[in-house]
Amino acid sequence: MSRMRCAFGSGERHDCAWLVCALLIAVAVRVTPVSARGTPPAADPPPLTAQQLEQLVAPIALYPDDLLSQVLMASTYPLEVVQAARWASQNASVTGNALQDAMAKQAWDPAVKGLVAVPQTLQMMNDKLDWTQQLGDAFLADEGAVLDAVQRLRQRADTAGNLKTSQQQKVSKVSMAGPSGQPVERIVVERADPETVYVPVYDPGVAYGTWPYPDYPPYYWQPPGWVPGTFAYGAMGFAAGAVVGAAIWGGANWWGGNVNINANRYNSFNRTNIAGGNWSHNVAHRGNVPYRNNATAQRFGGQTGAGRAQAGQGNRQVGQGGRQGAGAGVGAGNRQAGAGQKGAGQGQHKGGGQKAAQNRAGAGQKAANKGGGNRSANRVSTGAVRSGNINRGGGAGMHRAAAGMNRSMGGGMRMSGGGGMRGGGGRGGGRGGRRSDINVKHDIALLGHLGGGLGFYRFSYNGSDRAYVGVMAQEVQFVRPEAVSRDSDGTLRVRYDMLGLKFQTYDQWIRSGARVPAAVQGH
Numbered sequence: 001m002s003r004m005r006c007a008f009g010s011g012e013r014h015d016c017a018w019l020v021c022a023l024l025i026a027v028a029v030r031v032t033p034v035s036a037r038g039t040p041p042a043a044d045p046p047p048l049t050a051q052q053l054e055q056l057v058a059p060i061a062l063y064p065d066d067l068l069s070q071v072l073m074a075s076t077y078p079l080e081v082v083q084a085a086r087w088a089s090q091n092a093s094v095t096g097n098a099l100q101d102a103m104a105k106q107a108w109d110p111a112v113k114g115l116v117a118v119p120q121t122l123q124m125m126n127d128k129l130d131w132t133q134q135l136g137d138a139f140l141a142d143e144g145a146v147l148d149a150v151q152r153l154r155q156r157a158d159t160a161g162n163l164k165t166s167q168q169q170k171v172s173k174v175s176m177a178g179p180s181g182q183p184v185e186r187i188v189v190e191r192a193d194p195e196t197v198y199v200p201v202y203d204p205g206v207a208y209g210t211w212p213y214p215d216y217p218p219y220y221w222q223p224p225g226w227v228p229g230t231f232a233y234g235a236m237g238f239a240a241g242a243v244v245g246a247a248i249w250g251g252a253n254w255w256g257g258n259v260n261i262n263a264n265r266y267n268s269f270n271r272t273n274i275a276g277g278n279w280s281h282n283v284a285h286r287g288n289v290p291y292r293n294n295a296t297a298q299r300f301g302g303q304t305g306a307g308r309a310q311a312g313q314g315n316r317q318v319g320q321g322g323r324q325g326a327g328a329g330v331g332a333g334n335r336q337a338g339a340g341q342k343g344a345g346q347g348q349h350k351g352g353g354q355k356a357a358q359n360r361a362g363a364g365q366k367a368a369n370k371g372g373g374n375r376s377a378n379r380v381s382t383g384a385v386r387s388g389n390i391n392r393g394g395g396a397g398m399h400r401a402a403a404g405m406n407r408s409m410g411g412g413m414r415m416s417g418g419g420g421m422r423g424g425g426g427r428g429g430g431r432g433g434r435r436s437d438i439n440v441k442h443d444i445a446l447l448g449h450l451g452g453g454l455g456f457y458r459f460s461y462n463g464s465d466r467a468y469v470g471v472m473a474q475e476v477q478f479v480r481p482e483a484v485s486r487d488s489d490g491t492l493r494v495r496y497d498m499l500g501l502k503f504q505t506y507d508q509w510i511r512s513g514a515r516v517p518a519a520v521q522g523h
Contacts, residue, residue: 200237
């Protein structure tokens with residue numbers, strides 16, 4: 001700067017230097033956008049790799065095409081899956097035409113309604129909400145990539161001798177033109193009985209041969225009461241048949257790389273008259289669940305978790321600035337206050353800054369996967385609970401939910417920055433409530449069920465590995481809405497005292513006997 005000369009006279013050099021500095025500052029501000037808190041806007045997480053996609057679809061890749069497709073559609077509406085799973089558990093005897101009558105009264109997406117007829121699959125999606133949301137996010141981002149991952153796994157299972165035609169399903173290989181015009185082979189799985197679904201049960205670590213990605217171990221789930229080792233052949237067995245009629249109407253378009261709708265079945269179950277065709281996501285059924293990236297959010301007119309968090313932060317800061325200005329009697333400050341109030345109202349109406357800000361950092365995915373993927377961690381001794389899940393030999397008869405999944409799939413649900421902590425454990429179990437939003441938690445594992453169908457979970461708050469036990473606010477909303485409140489940033493809180501529950505750490509719960517509470521107040 002000392003060598004710079006100004007074209008003006010010496011008396012004007014001071015003004016010239018001031019002008020240059022002002023211009024440089026303006027340029028710097030212009031090319032370096034910042035959020036209201038002085039940090040750059042959060043970038044989109046990187047696309048999932050082929051290995052991560054195979055990890056995601058491993059539990060369902062061997063499902064019949066129509067059931068597989070409907071699971072993919074329904075996974076884009078995770079909160080409605082929670083509602084439907086609770087309804088199914090409380091109305092297990094409702095089937096056939098009575099089920100169609102009952103579903104006609106529900107406001108859920110048709111893909112979710114149909115899965116009520118297959119309670120085993122719906123329960124899996126409900127028990128592992130983190131997995132369900134990640135599956136839906138991946139599917140919305142790239143349907144073709146998800147279906148390609150399914151085909152790669154089917155090819156491996158076929159090579160290992162674990163994907164065959166049986167009394168429950170028909171397996172066939174179809175040659176079709178690929179993207180380059182060259183013929184490619186696709187494996188099609190169909191139900192043997194068009195009225196009945198037999199849900200495949202298998203261990204992905206065996207069904208697909210040796211799993212090639214140790215950093216991304218596959219998730220494994222089995223129905224409650226399933227006896228390990230009772231497979232029909234090789235590495236696969238089937239749950240009891242579920243008579244579904246026309247409830248399962250999805251289809252896989254392996255040629256086009258997307259899913260479609262069997263119009264006849266769809267119209268019969270949903271009592272509609274559509275022409276069929278390709279499926280499209282309906283944002284109205286998404287609720288307050290943020291989208292994974294900006295591209296998907298823009299397609300459907302929603303927001304990412306990071307966008308909501310930044311919006312909430314900005315609204316709060318503008319509001320604070322406005323109040324300060326109003327107190328000082330400054331006109332500009334008053335205008336800021338008005339803008340801040342308006343912005344805060346809009347942010348709250350839209351669910352405002354839910355703390356999903358850095359929800360799916362790519363580096364975090366790999367680190368989390370390495371941290372929890374060890375399958376031996378899932379096979380704890382009978383009755384033990386220290387892995388965070390009930391062992392398959394436990395007296396509660398719970399499913400063997402892989403603890404490795406909680407961490408290995410953590411790339412999508414695990415969020416950094418300690419959004420839910422505020423000093424640890426989401427303080428304020430009494431009057432203010434505990435921060436119990438699913439978006440501020442990671443390593444979520446179902447331990448059992450409370451009265452009214454509420455799940456009882458082990459989890460950690462984002463930014464910490466300390467484990468707690470408790471409930472998910474999104475579930476409590478549907479059972480005891482009066483016990484749920486919302487922070488100014490949109491994060492949900494739960495009044496544990498209103499539920500008659502004690503908020504405690506996982507270690508405290510273990511020392512007290514590791515008993516799942518039988519009921520909550522009001523049930």
